[in-house]
Structure formats: C-alpha cells, structure tokens
Amino acid sequence: MNDAKRNIISGRSIPLRGNDIDTDRIIPARYLRCVTFDGLGEHAFEDDREQDSNHPFNQDRYAGANILIVEKNFGCGSSREHAPQSLNKWGITGIVGESFAEIFFANCQAMGIPCLAVNHEDCQILLNASEANPSIKISMNIEDKSISLQELNINASLNDGSQRAFLEGTWNATAVLLKAENEICKIASSLPYLNDFSNV
Amino acid sequence: MSKTLLDKVWNAHAVCELPSGQTQLFIGLHLVHEVTSPQAFAMLRELGLKVKYPEQTFATIDHIVPTQSQQRPFADGLAEEMTQSLTDSCEEFGVTFYDLRSGQQGIVHVIGPEKGLTQPGMTIACGDSHTSTHGAFGTIAFGIGTSQIRDVLATQCLAISKPKTRKIEISGSLSEGVFAKDIILAIIHHLGVKGGIGYAYEYCGSAIEYLNMEERLTICNMSIEGGARCGYINPDETTIDYLRNREMSPKGDAFDRAAKYWKSVASDDTASFDDVFKLNGKDIEPMVTWGINPGQSVPVNQKIPSPSSAPEGEQNSYQEALDFMSFKGGESIKGTPINVAFIGSCTNGRISDLREAAKVVQGSKVANNIKALVVPGSMAVAAQAKKEGLDQIFSEAGFEWRQAGCSMCLAMNPDKLKGREICASSSNRNFKGRQGSPTGRTLLMSPSMVAAAAIAGEVVDIRSI
Structure with missing residues (x-):
C-alpha cells in the first residue's frame, strides 16, 4: 500500500466565493517570516476574516470541512507554498474550483493536494449546496475525474499527468527526477552555456 | 519545421x-x-x-x-x-x-x-x-x-508541462510619457489576470524591440500578473550589448561564440503560435490601477469603470474592488489624493527607472504630508545612482533614500502602509493587504508617474507636467 496514492477524497466542503483570490490573501506576507511551515493553519485568510465576520473560515458550521470550493483563478500571485501549506494545516485535503493559478496548482500537486476544475454552472451547484447544508458530504474522484454530491455526478477536469501522479502516488517528484541521473549529466554536457560555448 | x-x-x-x-x-x-x-x-x-x-x-x-x-x-x-x-x-x-x-x-x-x-x-x-x-x-x-x-x-x-505560446505583438512606438510599465499594464488590462493561464507569452514587435534591457525586464516581470507561466523576448543586439563585459558573462572568444548561440535561440520568423494578440504602441497611455488586481487599470485620463460595464462574470469582482478602494464607478482616477509614494521593486527598481523618476522630481518638492521612498533594487544600482547624484536629487526633493531590498512591494520588512493609506507604487501587485496594511490601498503606475504623484500629492498625468 502506497500512502501517497490519491483517488477518492471525501468529506464536508467549505465554499469560498470570489474570483482571483491571491496567495497574499490566503496567507498574509507577515507569516512568511519563518523557517518551517508549522503553525500556518491558524492564519489562513487572517486579514479577510478580520474584515468579514461572515467569512466561511470564521463560521463554526464549516469547522472540520476538508474540501475547499472556489471560483476562478484561485491562488494567483505569489508563488509562496505557504499558501497551500496553511490551507492544508487548516484541514484542506482537496480543492474544487473553476480554475487555478498555475504555480498554486503545481504547489498543491507537489504536496499531494488535488485541484479539480469544474464548469461555472457546476461550481455554483457545489457552492450553493455547501452553503445550504454544510453537513452534506461530497467526494472528489481522481480516477473518474468527477465530483459526487449525493445522487449528482459532476464532470471535472484534471490534466492526465497530474491524474497519474496522484493515482500512482508519485506527486512528490524528487524520487522520480533522481532516477534520470545519467540523462541529467548528458543534458548538462550538451548545453553550450555549461561548456564554455565550445560546442556551438 | x-x-x-x-x-x-x-x-x-x-x-x-x-x-x-x-x-x-x-x-x-x-x-x-x-x-x-x-x-x-x-x-x-x-x-x-x-x-x-x-x-x-x-x-x-x-x-x-x-x-x-x-x-x-x-x-x-x-x-x-x-x-x-x-x-x-x-x-x-x-x-x-x-x-x-x-x-x-x-x-x-x-x-x-x-x-x-x-x-x-x-x-x-x-x-x-x-x-x-x-x-x-x-x-x-x-x-x-x-x-x-x-x-x-x-x-x-x-x-x-510545456505551456502553449501566445505571441503579443506591440507595433509602432510609444508616445512621450509612456513607459514599459504602461505596456505591460495595458496588456494585462486587455487580456485579464487569468488570460495567460496555460501560456508562455512571447513579447515582440517594434515597440518591444526598441526597449532597452531594463525596460524589457519590467515587461517580462509582470507576465505572471497576467496569469502566464512565463514570458520572454527574443534575444537581439540589445541583449548581446548588455551582456558584454558583465561579471559572469563569457569572455573573449567564448563571448563571440555565445553571441552566435544566443541569437540562434530566437523564434524563427515563420514560427507558429497557439494565439496572437496585437496592440499598437501609439494607443497605449500612462496606466493606473484602480482595483485589487493588476488587470483593473485605466489610462490616467479615463474614468474608473462601473460594475455594469464589467465583462461578463466580472461584475462582482469590480464591485468588491470598488468597495475595498472606496472608489465609485465614473470617478476620475486622476486627482486621487495619495499618502505614500514608493519607487522600487523587481519591476521598477533599476537604474533607468531611478533616472527617469529623478528627471521628474529634480528641482521640485514632495507635497506636504506625503511619505515618499526610493529603494534601489540592488547595492550596485544604489552605487551607480550615487555616482550620478540621483540620491541627492531625491533627498533634496524630500524622498527618503533607502538601501536595497524588496521594501514596500510586499511588506515582509518594516516598510509598510498604515491603515487606509493610498500608495502610488511602481511595484507589481495591488492585492488587498499587499503593502502591509490589511486595508491599505495600492495604485500601480510607472516610476515617473509615482514621482509626479509624490510632487503633486495626487495622481497626475505625467504628460501634463
């Protein structure tokens, strides 16, 4: 059994409306003054929560939810992995949304957190369902690329490479990349700028 | 092929x-x-x-x-x-x-x-x-x-994964008072902050070729603000001239071999792209952001848009931005009073940025009650600026001359906005809370526009001074 394999992620969801929510909002920069990721969970969305008492991360009814539902371009801006680290430490293990900023998506993948994309209408269905009944359970299915919400089955998208990395448990890339030792050396010896441009 | x-x-x-x-x-x-x-x-x-x-x-x-x-x-x-x-x-x-x-x-x-x-x-x-x-x-x-x-x-x-490629062609040339920062803000304004997802941006066209290396760095710097995974400009003689005699550049014959290689990596004339976007340089004006992402900008002489004029699906985002900024649709961005002026960052903290800004402030004084900062991007930039006397020009005008760092771009250091302050900033992000105060407000613009705003105490059109 490979603990790194990810296929079905089930649980209660927490809805977060709004497009272009950037990583400065997910974790304000002052919390990046650290040398470990410990303790970031309690500061997730700290400034947004301070300014909006109804922020979903302030609502007790969403405590314990592990699937975050977002809208478009979630996680844009800074490349700080502190953002998905803080969400993960808050309890998030999977994210569903209309679209994701690419560095954020890559950081999530490198941490084993799948981000599944759904269309606008389906995203609204998921957000509405979560707001109406926070105790309702949903399931993210990586193999089928789908989300199930009671009897409803929603199509989701995920690039094939990421899907495979989650299903096979190879999302932590270091071990995979280390395998190509000989090929890495071969490329290094072929690059003009690493060889005094003698092979141009 | x-x-x-x-x-x-x-x-x-x-x-x-x-x-x-x-x-x-x-x-x-x-x-x-x-x-x-x-x-x-x-x-x-x-x-x-x-x-x-x-x-x-x-x-x-x-x-x-x-x-x-x-x-x-x-x-x-x-x-x-x-x-x-x-x-x-x-x-x-x-x-x-x-x-x-x-x-x-x-x-x-x-x-x-x-x-x-x-x-x-x-x-x-x-x-x-x-x-x-x-x-x-x-x-x-x-x-x-x-x-x-x-x-x-x-x-x-x-x-x-390899991104797709979008060619962004800026033809013609720029008008007086329009800078590289305005080009990239205009591009992001047109294509949006998520338009670049999945793409590498190739910037080309005569208005790009005409730029020096530091201006090109400003353009590519903000590719990420348009959602693109990366952005690039094809190497040319300007690139090669810049690299000649740099500390870590190849030397002697190796430089000549390198230059040949560098030119060879440029896109072929007949290369095809997944998408193409075109803009004429003469249509670009000095840009200022009014909202909470770098795509929410207007030419300085235009009005802040109202949510009803927002593209499909963006009405809520516009309203959220206006509420946060305490602006109203239909208001003029020009004349907006500022509290802080910040010149610096990886976008606009290079020697050419400081030279342009110094031209604007020379012989003038920062307006009353405005905190104005100039933060060189590196110790080398600071040393060059001092050699040229730029630090004196800024200091005499009432700017604080600081030492190299990211400073107020992201507020992980003591340089931060307070409360609801509004900052005219040459940096790259106007996100909520970005400059250190959770409720602080950022107006992105070129370094020359920041300098002009510091003198006037409000947002002005650089072309009118």
Whole structure:
C-alpha cells in the first residue's frame, strides 16, 4: 500500500466565493517570516476574516470541512507554498474550483493536494449546496475525474499527468527526477552555456 | 519545421518524458532567496541529499531586509533567523551567497541580470513568482514553490508541462510619457489576470524591440500578473550589448561564440503560435490601477469603470474592488489624493527607472504630508545612482533614500502602509493587504508617474507636467 496514492477524497466542503483570490490573501506576507511551515493553519485568510465576520473560515458550521470550493483563478500571485501549506494545516485535503493559478496548482500537486476544475454552472451547484447544508458530504474522484454530491455526478477536469501522479502516488517528484541521473549529466554536457560555448 | 524560442530552449533542456507525461526539464540557473528556501534545504537534509549543481545555484536576501539600517542582527528576530538559516545552508551546501557583506546583495531579479548570470537560451527557476522577469533575455524562467525548490536543488530538474505560446505583438512606438510599465499594464488590462493561464507569452514587435534591457525586464516581470507561466523576448543586439563585459558573462572568444548561440535561440520568423494578440504602441497611455488586481487599470485620463460595464462574470469582482478602494464607478482616477509614494521593486527598481523618476522630481518638492521612498533594487544600482547624484536629487526633493531590498512591494520588512493609506507604487501587485496594511490601498503606475504623484500629492498625468 502506497500512502501517497490519491483517488477518492471525501468529506464536508467549505465554499469560498470570489474570483482571483491571491496567495497574499490566503496567507498574509507577515507569516512568511519563518523557517518551517508549522503553525500556518491558524492564519489562513487572517486579514479577510478580520474584515468579514461572515467569512466561511470564521463560521463554526464549516469547522472540520476538508474540501475547499472556489471560483476562478484561485491562488494567483505569489508563488509562496505557504499558501497551500496553511490551507492544508487548516484541514484542506482537496480543492474544487473553476480554475487555478498555475504555480498554486503545481504547489498543491507537489504536496499531494488535488485541484479539480469544474464548469461555472457546476461550481455554483457545489457552492450553493455547501452553503445550504454544510453537513452534506461530497467526494472528489481522481480516477473518474468527477465530483459526487449525493445522487449528482459532476464532470471535472484534471490534466492526465497530474491524474497519474496522484493515482500512482508519485506527486512528490524528487524520487522520480533522481532516477534520470545519467540523462541529467548528458543534458548538462550538451548545453553550450555549461561548456564554455565550445560546442556551438 | 520552424520553432519558437520556447520550443528550442525546451528541447535543449528536456531530460526525458516522465511517466506522468510531464517533461523532466533541466534547469540551467537556480536563484534562491531567504523566504521560500529554508524549508527546501531542510527537506534536502532530511533526504540526505546534496545540491546537485551548486555552481549553478546563487542566493541573496531581499524580501525581509530592512532598508533603513541593514546592521546585523536585524531588529526583527524572525528576519534575523531567516538570514542566518540561508547563510548556514549556503555554507553547508556550497552555494554562492550574495549577502549584505558581499556588497553585491539586491533583489534576486535585479542582480541576476546585472551580474550577467541571466543569459539567453537558459532555463531558470527561483522560488518567486516574478522569476518570469529573466525572460527579457530570451530565457524560459519559472517561479516555483518550496517543494519544487527541493526538486531543483536535489536534481537540477523540474517536472513540468510545456505551456502553449501566445505571441503579443506591440507595433509602432510609444508616445512621450509612456513607459514599459504602461505596456505591460495595458496588456494585462486587455487580456485579464487569468488570460495567460496555460501560456508562455512571447513579447515582440517594434515597440518591444526598441526597449532597452531594463525596460524589457519590467515587461517580462509582470507576465505572471497576467496569469502566464512565463514570458520572454527574443534575444537581439540589445541583449548581446548588455551582456558584454558583465561579471559572469563569457569572455573573449567564448563571448563571440555565445553571441552566435544566443541569437540562434530566437523564434524563427515563420514560427507558429497557439494565439496572437496585437496592440499598437501609439494607443497605449500612462496606466493606473484602480482595483485589487493588476488587470483593473485605466489610462490616467479615463474614468474608473462601473460594475455594469464589467465583462461578463466580472461584475462582482469590480464591485468588491470598488468597495475595498472606496472608489465609485465614473470617478476620475486622476486627482486621487495619495499618502505614500514608493519607487522600487523587481519591476521598477533599476537604474533607468531611478533616472527617469529623478528627471521628474529634480528641482521640485514632495507635497506636504506625503511619505515618499526610493529603494534601489540592488547595492550596485544604489552605487551607480550615487555616482550620478540621483540620491541627492531625491533627498533634496524630500524622498527618503533607502538601501536595497524588496521594501514596500510586499511588506515582509518594516516598510509598510498604515491603515487606509493610498500608495502610488511602481511595484507589481495591488492585492488587498499587499503593502502591509490589511486595508491599505495600492495604485500601480510607472516610476515617473509615482514621482509626479509624490510632487503633486495626487495622481497626475505625467504628460501634463
């Protein structure tokens, strides 16, 4: 059994409306003054929560939810992995949304957190369902690329490479990349700028 | 088969295709700073691995350094701890560290180019989203997170999928008072902050070719603000001239061989693109942001838009931005009073930026009750500015002349907005809370426009002074 394999992620969801929510909002920069990721969970969305008492991360009814539902371009801006680290430490293990900023998506993948994309209408269905009944359970299915919400089955998208990395448990890339030792050396010896441009 | 620069650089660095279908891509230059790397070095230690190519790995500190006194130990104990952590890691793993004592410290995206580390045809990675900056030299440069920094430290490779390519052609030339910053703000205004998802942006056309290297860095810097994975400009004679005699550039015959190689990586004339976007340089005006992302901008003489004029699906975002900024649709952005003026950052903290801004402030005074800062992007920029007497011009006008660092771009150091202050800023992000006060407000614009706003105490049109 490979603990790194990810296929079905089930649980209660927490809805977060709004497009272009950037990583400065997910974790304000002052919390990046650290040398470990410990303790970031309690500061997730700290400034947004301070300014909006109804922020979903302030609502007790969403405590314990592990699937975050977002809208478009979630996680844009800074490349700080502190953002998905803080969400993960808050309890998030999977994210569903209309679209994701690419560095954020890559950081999530490198941490084993799948981000599944759904269309606008389906995203609204998921957000509405979560707001109406926070105790309702949903399931993210990586193999089928789908989300199930009671009897409803929603199509989701995920690039094939990421899907495979989650299903096979190879999302932590270091071990995979280390395998190509000989090929890495071969490329290094072929690059003009690493060889005094003698092979141009 | 004709190829784009992305095709050529990608092919030269592709180690293999991974089982996932992603490419294992060799990274030629790895830049490291104090914020995103400590955890990566810790992971490396846990795995018992070394840095694979320490000679291709360079570190500096920029985000957390104070810009008033850079005396160690820093007043902020956390900043001191991070600095010490990077110092120790560089020593342990044999990485060159341009620290404060080296006299070569600066913002990572300023020192890479100025030292000649950044060269055409390279792949570059750094744990910072503005790594796209280095694309100005015809490199493919990716911002990455901490786990991926671990991957690059350990293997000199990234697992990554090749982006599509969008050609962004800016024809004609720019009008007086319009700068590189206005070009990129205009591009993001048109294509949106998510328009670039899945793409590398190739910037080309006569208005781009005419730019010097520092202006090109400003353009590529903000590729990420448009959602693009990276952005680049084809290398040409301007690129080669810039690299001649730089500290880390090849020397003698090797430079001539390098120049030939560098030109060869440019996109072929007949290369095809997944998408093309065109803009005429003469249609671009000085831009100012009015909202909470870099796409929410207007030409300085136009009105702030109302939510009803927003593109489909963006009405709520517009309203949220107006509410946060306390602006109303239909108001003029020109004349908006400011509290703070900030010139600096990896976008606009280079010597040419300071020269342009100094022209505006020379012989004038900063308006009453305005806090105005000039923060050079590197120690080398600071030294050059002093040589030219720019520090004096700024100081006499009432600007605070600071030491090199990221400063008020992101407020991980003592330079922060207070309360609801409005800042005219030459930086790259106007996100809620970005400049350190959770309710602080940012207006992005060119350094010359920031300088003019500091003098007037409000947003003005640089062309009218």
